[in-house]
Every structure is written in C-alpha cells, then in structure tokens.
Amino acid sequence: MRLLFSFCLLYVSHGGVVKAAEVLRPRGVPLSKASFYDPTRDFHCLDGSGAIPFTYVNDDYCDCRDGSDEPGTSACPNGFFSCPNPGHIPLSIPSSRVNDGICDCCDASDEYASDANCVDTCRELGRAAREEAAKQRQEKMKGFELRKSMIEEGRKRKKEAEVKIEELKTKREEAEKIKSEKEEIKKIAEEPEKQALEQYNAIEAEKKAQKEAEQKAKDEAEAREAFTHLDNDGDGLLTVAELQSRQTFDTNRDGEVSEEEAKFYLKLEESMDLDSFITSGWQMVRPVYKYDRRMFVPPTQEPPSDGLEPPPIELEEDAEAPGDEDTELEHLDPELDPEDEDEEEEEEEEEEGLEDDFDANGDAEDTQNEEEEPKYDEETQKLVDTANAARAEYDEADREVRDLVRELRSLEETQEKDYGPEEEFRILEGNCFEYSDREYIYRLCPFDKAIQKPKAGHGETRLGQWGEWSGPETDRYSRMMYSNGQACWNGPTRSADVRLTCGTETRLMSVTEPNRCEYLFVMSTPAVCSKPEDASGDEGFEHSHSEL
Numbered sequence: 001m002r003l004l005f006s007f008c009l010l011y012v013s014h015g016g017v018v019k020a021a022e023v024l025r026p027r028g029v030p031l032s033k034a035s036f037y038d039p040t041r042d043f044h045c046l047d048g049s050g051a052i053p054f055t056y057v058n059d060d061y062c063d064c065r066d067g068s069d070e071p072g073t074s075a076c077p078n079g080f081f082s083c084p085n086p087g088h089i090p091l092s093i094p095s096s097r098v099n100d101g102i103c104d105c106c107d108a109s110d111e112y113a114s115d116a117n118c119v120d121t122c123r124e125l126g127r128a129a130r131e132e133a134a135k136q137r138q139e140k141m142k143g144f145e146l147r148k149s150m151i152e153e154g155r156k157r158k159k160e161a162e163v164k165i166e167e168l169k170t171k172r173e174e175a176e177k178i179k180s181e182k183e184e185i186k187k188i189a190e191e192p193e194k195q196a197l198e199q200y201n202a203i204e205a206e207k208k209a210q211k212e213a214e215q216k217a218k219d220e221a222e223a224r225e226a227f228t229h230l231d232n233d234g235d236g237l238l239t240v241a242e243l244q245s246r247q248t249f250d251t252n253r254d255g256e257v258s259e260e261e262a263k264f265y266l267k268l269e270e271s272m273d274l275d276s277f278i279t280s281g282w283q284m285v286r287p288v289y290k291y292d293r294r295m296f297v298p299p300t301q302e303p304p305s306d307g308l309e310p311p312p313i314e315l316e317e318d319a320e321a322p323g324d325e326d327t328e329l330e331h332l333d334p335e336l337d338p339e340d341e342d343e344e345e346e347e348e349e350e351e352e353g354l355e356d357d358f359d360a361n362g363d364a365e366d367t368q369n370e371e372e373e374p375k376y377d378e379e380t381q382k383l384v385d386t387a388n389a390a391r392a393e394y395d396e397a398d399r400e401v402r403d404l405v406r407e408l409r410s411l412e413e414t415q416e417k418d419y420g421p422e423e424e425f426r427i428l429e430g431n432c433f434e435y436s437d438r439e440y441i442y443r444l445c446p447f448d449k450a451i452q453k454p455k456a457g458h459g460e461t462r463l464g465q466w467g468e469w470s471g472p473e474t475d476r477y478s479r480m481m482y483s484n485g486q487a488c489w490n491g492p493t494r495s496a497d498v499r500l501t502c503g504t505e506t507r508l509m510s511v512t513e514p515n516r517c518e519y520l521f522v523m524s525t526p527a528v529c530s531k532p533e534d535a536s537g538d539e540g541f542e543h544s545h546s547e548l
C-alpha cells in the first residue's frame with residue numbers, strides 16, 4: 001500500500017505578514033481538512049464511523065462510510081476529491097471523476113493515473129478570474145459610492161419635505177382664517193339679499209298669479225263666445241249637426257264636414273255642454289275656429305300677417321288636394337291636442353299685438369325663447385351684486401384651502417413611505433424605468449406603479465401599485481412588491497415582484513412572467529450596493545482562495 005501524498009504550498013497570513021508554507025497532506029485532501037490526516041496516527045473517519053491505520057488512507061479501498069479515507073482515489077462512491085489548483089481557486093469534485101479520463105481540475109491533479117493529457121491552466125484561469133473579480137469589486141465599489149450620494153440626496157429631500165410640510169401647515173392655517181372671514185362676510189351679505197329676494201319673489205308670484213287669472217278669464221270668455229256662436233239652436237249643447245253645419249270643421253277639405261270630423265272636436269261624443277267645452281273642447285276647437293274667423297275679418301282691418309302660419313292642420317290641408325289620404329280623419333287622435341304650445345304662444349302674441357316679432361320671412365325671432373335673467377329693482381340688484389361678490393371671494397378662499405390641504409396630504413403620504421433604512425431609495429420616487437421585450441414595454445415607477453403596454457398599441461395594463469418591501473428578513477430592501485394590478489382573466493389580480501441587484505445605474509435588466517399574471521422585474525441600482533467585502537486589492541483574492 002502506498003500513501004499518495006502531495007506537497008502543497010500555502011500562503012498563510014500571520015500578523016499581517018504573508019509567507020509561504022508547505023503543507024504535506026494526502027492527495028485529494030483540501031487544505032481545510034489537512035490536520036485530520038496525520039500520518040503519525042490512526043485515521044479517524046471524518047463522520048466518526050470508525051478508525052483505521054493511516055496506511056489505509058488512499059489505498060484504493062473504501063473503509064469509511066463517508067468516503068473520507070479515500071480522498072485521492074475513486075474507491076468510495078460518496079467521496080470527494082479536492083483539486084489544489086495552485087494559482088486559481090481549489091475545487092471539490094466527486095471522487096468518481098478521479099482518473100476518469102476527463103480533465104476536471106485546472107491543475108490536472110484529478111487525472112494523475114489516466115491517459116488523459118491534461119494541461120495545467122490554473123495560472124491563466126486564475127489571472128482572468130482575478131481580473132474579473134477585481135473588475136466586479138471596482139463596480140461594486142463605484143455602486144457603493146453612488147449609494148452614498150443617493151443617501152445624501154434622499155436625506156436632503158426628506159428634510160426639504162419636512163420644511164415644506166411645516167410651511168404648508170402655516171399657509172393652510174392662514175388660508176383657513178381668511179376663509180372663515182370671507183364666510184362671515186358672505187353670511188352678512190346674504191341675509192339682506194335673502195330677504196330682498198323673498199320679497200321680490202313674493203311680488204313676482206303675485207303678479208304671475210294675477211296674470212294667469214286674467215288669462216284664464218280671457219280664455220273662458222272667448223270659449224263662451226265661441227260656444228254661443230257655434231250653438232246654433234242656443235240649447236246649451238254643441239252637437240254633431242251643429243258642427244257639421246260649419247265648413248270650419250271640414251278638416252280634410254273634401255267639401256263636407258263628416259260626422260267623424262265633427263265628433264273629433266266633441267271628444268268622440270254626440271254633444272258637449274258649455275262646461276266641458278270650456279275645460280277641454282275649446283282647446284281643440286280654438287285653432288281652427290280662430291283661423292277661420294280671421295279669414296273673415298272685414299277688409300278695413302289688417303289682414304292676417306302674410307308670414308303668419310296657420311295652425312298645422314289647416315296648413316297641411318291647404319297644401320294638399322281635398323281627400324288626400326294624409327288628411328283622412330283616422331290620422332287624427334282626439335286625445336292629441338291639435339294645438340301645440342308654439343301655436344298657442346303665436347295666438348297670444350298676435351292678440352297682444354306682438355306681430356312685429358315676426359320678420360319679413362314670417363319666422364319668429366329668437367327673443368321669445370331666450371331665458372331672461374330676472375330683472376330686479378335697483379336696490380335688490382345691489383344686494384344681489386354684493387352677495388355675489390362675497391360668494392366669489394369665499395369660493396376663492398375655499399379653493400385656496402382645498403389646494404393647500406391636497407398638497408399637504410400628498411406630501412405627508414410621501415413622507416410616510418419607507419424609502420429604505422438610509423433614505424437611499426427616495427430619489428427613485430417620481431422616476432420611471434422601462435424595459436422592452438418582443439411583445440411589451442414594461443414601465444416601473446418606483447413607489448408608485450408597474451405597467452405593461454403592448455407594443456402593438458392598445459391600452460396599458462396596470463400590473464400593480466406600490467405595496468411593500470418584500471425581501472427576506474435579513475435583506476428586506478432587496479425586493480419590492482407591487483400588487484393589486486388589473487384582474488387577470490379567470491385568475492388573480494396582477495402583481496409585480498421587483499428584485500434589486502447592485503449596479504452602477506438604476507435600470508430594468510429584465511422582466512419575465514414566470515406565472516400567468518405574476519411578473520418578475522430585475523432592476524439594478526446603486527441603492528443596494530454594499531461595501532465590497534475585501535476592497536484592499538487583488539491580493540485579497542489570493543489570500544482567501546488561492547493555493548500556490
């Protein structure tokens with residue numbers, strides 16, 4: 001049996017001095033376990049499963065259950081071989097790879113008894129790895145420096161916001177004071193205005209009621225007069241025959257008043273008494289009756305205005321040949337009021353001598369439709385103006401208070417957010433970062449929202465609103481959760497998990513959707529860069545990892 005030893009050089013740091021040392025240990029034993037392999041004593045299996053003479057170590061026969069007696073051979077299926085890899089990082093490989101013809105260790109130590117022509121590449125690989133590590137360390141250091149300025153800026157902004165909040169509070173107090181003063185002035189101005197308006201409205205209502213009563217009496221008198229005129233036999237009843245005796249009611253202009261035509265004006269009854277005529281009959285009879293009467297005004301009086309349109313029934317019939325189907329009575333519904341509002345107004349205006357309101361083309365001028373502002377007497381108007389001015393000033397003061405309250409609330413909400421233990425994330429607020437993949441543009445606005453926008457147009461989809469820091473307990477500020485996004489079809493509401501990694505700029509590195517409607521954003525930012533563990537220089541790399 002032959003012990004397979006390898007001589008290994010080790011750099012040890014002692015009192016800050018680095019010097020080389022030789023450590024003799026069996027093949028495949030890592031430096032950290034060298035002390036367990038003492039050739040002057042029996043070997044104790046590392047799992048405590050037994051002890052064997054030291055000569056049994058690496059004798060190509062597996063004695064220990066954990067394979068620790070065969071670190072340099074492939075005898076134990078569960079053993080491990082350590083490549084010393086001088087110039088690079090030591091590597092542990094399963095012992096089954098020892099002498100299997102494949103080069104696993106960069107120093108070729110795993111293929112000491114095979115035909116594989118392994119070449120030692122550890123120095124080149126080690127140099128490249130050290131260069132890469134140094135580069136990364138520099139980046140990390142740069143990120144760490146940037147983080148410091150983010151902290152500084154974040155703290156500055158926090159202070160500024162605090163100052164601003166105090167300023168706004170003072171302003172709000174002043175604005176509230178002004179508002180209550182204006183409210184008082186408004187109340188004082190509104191009291192006499194209210195009284196004057198009540199008085200004014202009472203007078204107006206009275207005038208209106210009076211006018212209406214007069215109008216009603218006038219209408220009634222007209223109705224009575226017409227009734228008397230139409231009631232040929234003076235028996236107090238208008239009959240079908242009486243109406244048939246008057247061409248006025250020949251609605252379809254066929255030369256005779258049919259029973260149907262006559263009944264239409266009697267609400268489909270045989271006759272109508274004076275009371276019914278006043279309350280409902282006159283309303284239907286009036287347009288044709290008045291039009292007809294006007295046709296017979298004596299020539300000395302002004303003929304009906306050329307431009308004055310007859311009531312619609314008459315007009316249609318005038319324009320069409322007698323017996324025209326459209327004028328047949330079946331189209332007339334006694335429930336329908338043959339006289340519409342405009343016609344009524346027209347009549348009244350005529351009677352009141354307002355014909356001048358019709359222009360040369362016979363069109364009514366707009367004046368009648370204009371809603372006129374109520375005209376108050378001078379004193380009431382003055383009170384209304386004063387109250388209006390006071391209301392306007394109060395509204396302005398009220399708006400001022402509301403604006404300040406809104407601004408204050410939004411600032412206070414910002415202050416309540418957790419921008420990291422050292423305010424390092426605060427400056428990200430108000431900025432948005434984008435990432436594009438084949439199909440979508442993703443936008444992350446830290447402490448606000450995450451958005452997905454299809455490149456093919458359409459609207460944006462809300463993936464989530466700022467929720468909380470969601471990293472593990474030991475590293476809470478490494479992940480952000482944006483939740484309560486738009487509901488997913490037949491699924492949960494969308495959410496975005498944002499993982500933060502150290503980088504020299506804040507940017508989105510990738511966005512994926514590992515589960516439907518659950519998005520994973522990876523964002524680099526200096527805000528999470530910690531101080532590199534060993535920033536003293538390249539040697540540090542060798543101190544901890546290299547065996548020469």
Ligand code: MAN
Pocket residue numbers: 452461488489513516517
């Ligand atoms: C949209 C996008 C996708 C999502 C589906 C779910 O197409 O928001 O990311 O997976 O909806 O229906």
